Amino acid sequence: MKKTVILLLTASLFVLSVKAQDEDAEKKGFKKENLFTGGSLTVSFFNSQTVLGTNPIFGYKLADWVDAGVVVNYVYSSIRNYRGVPGDKLRQTTFGPGVFTRLYPVNFLFAQAQYEKNFFNVKYIPSGAGSATFKETGNAPSFLLGGGFASGRQPGSNTFFYIAVLFDVIKDVNSPYVNVVYDPANPSSYVVDMVPIIRAGVNVGLFQNRYR
Numbered sequence: 222m223k224k225t226v227i228l229l230l231t232a233s234l235f236v237l238s239v240k241a242q243d244e245d246a247e248k249k250g251f252k253k254e255n256l257f258t259g260g261s262l263t264v265s266f267f268n269s270q271t272v273l274g275t276n277p278i279f280g281y282k283l284a285d286w287v288d289a290g291v292v293v294n295y296v297y298s299s300i301r302n303y304r305g306v307p308g309d310k311l312r313q314t315t316f317g318p319g320v321f322t323r324l325y326p327v328n329f330l331f332a333q334a335q336y337e338k339n340f341f342n343v344k345y346i347p348s349g350a351g352s353a354t355f356k357e358t359g360n361a362p363s364f365l366l367g368g369g370f371a372s373g374r375q376p377g378s379n380t381f382f383y384i385a386v387l388f389d390v391i392k393d394v395n396s397p398y399v400n401v402v403y404d405p406a407n408p409s410s411y412v413v414d415m416v417p418i419i420r421a422g423v424n425v426g427l428f429q430n431r432y433r
Contacts, residue, residue, distance in 0.1 A: 253428040255282040257290075257379040261422025268400050268416075269301040276420065278321070282379055288424075289322040294337050296397040308348025315341040315397045317360070328374050333385055335365040341395060361395035365418065379426030388415045 256279075263274035274297065280290020296315040302308070319337035326332070338360065345355040369385030389398035392413045404410040 256427040257424055259422055259424045261420040263418060263420050265416055265418050270400055272298045286325045292319040292321055294319055298397045310346040312344045313341050315339045329371050332368045337363045359395055361393040362391055363389045363396050363398055364391045366390050379424060381424050384421040387418045
């Protein structure tokens with residue numbers, strides 16, 4: 222059921238994006254000044270977990286109310302008292318590509334959907350004396366949904382600051398955006414909780430000064 226809802230949301234958002242792109246292309250054609258770049262910083266502190274990251278972006282304004290583009294993701298996360306064991310630590314470095322779309326019902330508010338395919342390196346550091354450090358690599362999908370506030374976004378402009386709060390609705394156990402709670406009495410039993418991901422960044426329009 223969860224996967225079906227996610228697929229429906231993804232399909233709906235991208236149908237809207239493609240429709241907006243077709244309408245914009247019919248009316249105006251491709252415009253260089255609609256290109257933008259920028260990026261954001263990711264910060265999250267939750268239940269002995271720290272998440273820090275950066276997300277460079279490159280995109281295109283499909284219409285006044287919708288943007289879409291690609292993103293490169295890098296996240297470092299650290300968990301203390303891993304699996305409920307005092308002193309145990311887990312450190313994870315994550316990187317990978319993604320795509321996103323933002324819908325603006327008004328100039329200063331937006332809804333955002335972003336899919337990422339993340340590859341990770343994990344280092345587990347047990348607290349016990351003489352215990353060996355464990356390392357692992359792998360990958361995990363993330364589908365971030367949420368919304369935010371845009372400061373300085375005006376009609377016809379792609380340059381503004383923004384802050385967004387997103388949640389990973391897939392909740393893969395290896396995602397850097399979730400909190401995994403283990404049962405100390407049964408380490409194989411766990412619950413995956415979504416945590417708020419706060420991203421603050423800048424959207425910078427390309428070629429705009431040339432065409433104004």
